[in-house]
Amino acid sequence: MSIKVLIADDQPIVRTGLTMLLDAQPDIDVIGAAADGREAVRLALQLRPDVGLFDIRMPLMDGIEATRRLAGPDVTDPLPIVVITTFDLDEHVHGALKAGARGFLLKDAGPALLTQAIHAAADGDALIAPSVTVRLLAAFANAPTSSPRQPIEPLTAREEEVLLPVAQGRTNNEIASDLYITPSTVKAHIASLMRKLGARNRVEVAMWAHETGRI
Amino acid sequence: MSIKVLIADDQPIVRTGLTMLLDAQPDIDVIGAAADGREAVRLALQLRPDVGLFDIRMPLMDGIEATRRLAGPDVTDPLPIVVITTFDLDEHVHGALKAGARGFLLKDAGPALLTQAIHAAADGDALIAPSVTVRLLAAFANAPTSSPRQPIEPLTAREEEVLLPVAQGRTNNEIASDLYITPSTVKAHIASLMRKLGARNRVEVAMWAHETGRI
DNA sequence: CGTCCTCTCGTACTTTGGGCGGATACGCCG
DNA sequence: CGGCGTATCCGCCCAAAGTACGAGAGGACG
Numbered sequence: 450m451s452i453k454v455l456i457a458d459d460q461p462i463v464r465t466g467l468t469m470l471l472d473a474q475p476d477i478d479v480i481g482a483a484a485d486g487r488e489a490v491r492l493a494l495q496l497r498p499d500v501g502l503f504d505i506r507m508p509l510m511d512g513i514e515a516t517r518r519l520a521g522p523d524v525t526d527p528l529p530i531v532v533i534t535t536f537d538l539d540e541h542v543h544g545a546l547k548a549g550a551r552g553f554l555l556k557d558a559g560p561a562l563l564t565q566a567i568h569a570a571a572d573g574d575a576l577i578a579p580s581v582t583v584r585l586l587a588a589f590a591n592a593p594t595s596s597p598r599q600p601i602e603p604l605t606a607r608e609e610e611v612l613l614p615v616a617q618g619r620t621n622n623e624i625a626s627d628l629y630i631t632p633s634t635v636k637a638h639i640a641s642l643m644r645k646l647g648a649r650n651r652v653e654v655a656m657w658a659h660e661t662g663r664i
Numbered sequence: 665m666s667i668k669v670l671i672a673d674d675q676p677i678v679r680t681g682l683t684m685l686l687d688a689q690p691d692i693d694v695i696g697a698a699a700d701g702r703e704a705v706r707l708a709l710q711l712r713p714d715v716g717l718f719d720i721r722m723p724l725m726d727g728i729e730a731t732r733r734l735a736g737p738d739v740t741d742p743l744p745i746v747v748i749t750t751f752d753l754d755e756h757v758h759g760a761l762k763a764g765a766r767g768f769l770l771k772d773a774g775p776a777l778l779t780q781a782i783h784a785a786a787d788g789d790a791l792i793a794p795s796v797t798v799r800l801l802a803a804f805a806n807a808p809t810s811s812p813r814q815p816i817e818p819l820t821a822r823e824e825e826v827l828l829p830v831a832q833g834r835t836n837n838e839i840a841s842d843l844y845i846t847p848s849t850v851k852a853h854i855a856s857l858m859r860k861l862g863a864r865n866r867v868e869v870a871m872w873a874h875e876t877g878r879i
Numbered sequence: 880c881g882t883c884c885t886c887t888c889g890t891a892c893t894t895t896g897g898g899c900g901g902a903t904a905c906g907c908c909g
Numbered sequence: 910c911g912g913c914g915t916a917t918c919c920g921c922c923c924a925a926a927g928t929a930c931g932a933g934a935g936g937a938c939g
Contacts, residue, residue, distance in 0.1 A: 546801055550801075551798065551801070561776055561780065562780065565776065565777065565780075565794070566794075569794030569795075569797075569798075572794070572795075573798065574793075574794030574795045574797065574798045575794055575797040575798040575801050576794045576797060577792070577797055578789075579780070579781075579784030579787070579789030579790055579791045580784075580787075580789045582784075582789065582790040582791060582792055582797075583766065583784075583788065583789045583790040585800075586761055586765075586766070586790050605884090605885065605886085606885090607885075607886065607887095615867070616867070616871070617867075617868075617871070618863065618864060618865055618867035618868035618871060620864075620865065620925075620926090621925075621926070621927095622925085630886085630887070630888085631887080631888060631889085632925095633887085633888050633889060633890090634886075634887055634888060636926075636927070636928090637886085637887080637888080638886085639926090639927085640927070640928075640929095643927085648833065649833065649835075650833055650835065650895085650926080650927080651867060651926075651927090652830070652831075652832075652833035652866060652867055652870050653832075653833035655833075655867050655870060655871065656831070656832070656833055656870065656874070659871070659874050820915090820916060820917085821916090822916070822917065823916095835894090835895065835896090836895070836896070837894095837895080845917085845918070845919090846918075846919060846920085847895090847896095847919095848918075848919045848920060848921090849917070849918050849919060851896070851897065851898090851919095852917080852918070852919075853917085853918095854896085854897080855897065855898070855899095856916090858897085865896080865897080865925090866896075866897090
């Protein structure tokens, strides 16, 4: 059972190249090729491929919008789509991934990476070009790491317990009821939290909880 | 110029297997193998490999801690490290990537993916196993997309102006001074915000601002 | 056993926040 | 022009949050 692939790219040469490259694989079958985004969506619904391989820059409708229509958050039975582009602009990456893409490749990717991305998408997985991944990781690692301010002293277990409801906007009385303690005690814990975090009020405590990924 | 690789895994069989598999590649050279995390760090500093290929589960020091020491945020001249594990637990992924890993593979990965990950790491890029990537993407796509609640009514210009300082933990008096209005007016705007956003207090307003990416 | 820390609670006070009503000004429309 | 809606502004009043003490029960540890 080979994987049925639909290609979408406005350049005929790229379409031919991708088709030949993928058809050379024993278990990949290119069943269609679209020249713009609208045709891609139409063919996808008509031909029911297993995987879509879409360029971003296309006339009428770009690949990201096409991806959103075929794999977006509100689509039932989404089509796994690998987005491929010449320029690895961050906005493209961001847009494609939020549109529901299950892969992101650059056109300088070799045949091996391309076929692996197709296979991954067909298996319900996802593969992203290494040069793009490294930037995603930087964002991933920096965001939580770039919290210059850490608590001077470590938080106690109870303080952690109080931190969450505070960050969710619950009042002291509500928190007290939830934890079976008096509001006085809740205040004491929050005062302790504010001291340790250098916060001036509960909103700053809530922000800290958000920035450090505890919420 | 072949890529010098340092392997770290506590199981001798895995070490042998990885070594043979990688040495079979024309441009990859395994120059060392460690059986635990401490030895991995020591050998890395001594042998100066181009890429590290570390298992997570190891005695004395796990692969994530070793990665942190060799590629963490405060390390100068970090070593590109590919982390490899049998279990793709989310906490492992999270920990490894925050520790600065430039790759994350599962042990069921084929030789092609393995060598590509090594190459990517050596080139300053990063490659993540497709089955792991898909979960990262889910988090990536869901987080901003999962803002189901939008303001019933659009916010006025003044309300937007008040929203930001509120989400930064500033008090009504401070906001009033900044905007050259009285605290009463700030309260009125915030009351309007809370009504539109369905928030019960300013903390929920602040959370909304965060979740919708306005902060 | 004494010490340290956490968690708990109280009391009294000040500051901040939120609810309610009302005023002014501006633009839109018949 | 006169009415209408709304954004912006404000003051008053009470509730909630935060501050500043003090203090007892219990666990961990040397």
